[in-house]
Amino acid sequence: MQIKSVWDGNEAIARFTPRPYHTAVPGYVYGGLLASLIDCHGTGTASAAAYAVTGREPGTAPYLRYLTASLRVNFLKPTPLGPELVIHGRVKEMAGRKVVVEAWIEVNGETTVQGEVVAVQAPDHMIEALLNRA
Ligand SMILES: CCCCCCCCCCCCCCCC(=O)SCCNC(=O)CCNC(=O)[C@H](O)C(C)(C)COP(=O)(O)OP(=O)(O)OC[C@H]1O[C@@H](n2cnc3c(N)ncnc32)[C@H](O)[C@@H]1OP(=O)(O)O
Numbered sequence: 108m109q110i111k112s113v114w115d116g117n118e119a120i121a122r123f124t125p126r127p128y129h130t131a132v133p134g135y136v137y138g139g140l141l142a143s144l145i146d147c148h149g150t151g152t153a154s155a156a157a158y159a160v161t162g163r164e165p166g167t168a169p170y171l172r173y174l175t176a177s178l179r180v181n182f183l184k185p186t187p188l189g190p191e192l193v194i195h196g197r198v199k200e201m202a203g204r205k206v207v208v209e210a211w212i213e214v215n216g217e218t219t220v221q222g223e224v225v226a227v228q229a230p231d232h233m234i235e236a237l238l239n240r241a
Contacts, residue, residue: 149224
């Protein structure tokens with residue numbers, strides 16, 4: 108998704124403006140795209156939180172990267188196509204290699220999508236693959 112998730116010490120925020128081809132019902136954003144945003148931002152939030160609790164600088168080695176073990180998405184209201192979406196992520200639970208992140212999407216100040224990501228720390232060989240991707 109190429110989103111940039113920014114950690115503010117309490118939660119992570121990302122912004123994304125869907126394009127006209129991200130549509131299913133005319134005028135509204137495709138749900139699969141919204142689920143992907145929750146997924147990407149949820150795993151990014153898990154990573155940022157893992158660095159924060161260990162007092163480490165984000166993005167430094169040894170790398171802390173997360174895989175999606177479970178993704179749940181509730182579409183509360185149709186999401187209008189056009190305005191910028193604000194994706195929020197907040198840690199609900201953190202234990203061992205697992206981080207549970209609650210995430211939601213706001214448009215025009217209204218929450219239209221709510222989700223939860225169970226993220227598990229990626230094994231070393233997958234972290235290598237993530238770091239080496241084009
Ligand atoms: C803000 C700044 C940003 C920073 C910059 C970040 C940049 C970041 C960019 C990269 C971002 C890439 C994001 C990729 C996001 C995908 O797209 S990942 C692709 C889709 N996911 C997959 O392919 C995963 C496939 N599944 C697996 O590989 C394995 O099942 C898993 C998920 C690694 C878990 O297996 P495992 O390592 O054997 O883990 P296991 O010991 O069984 O379980 C560990 C814990 O997780 C729990 N768990 C495992 N599976 C589940 C499940 N399905 N449901 C609930 N709990 C579960 C277990 O119960 C256990 O919990 P505890 O008992 O410890 O409480």
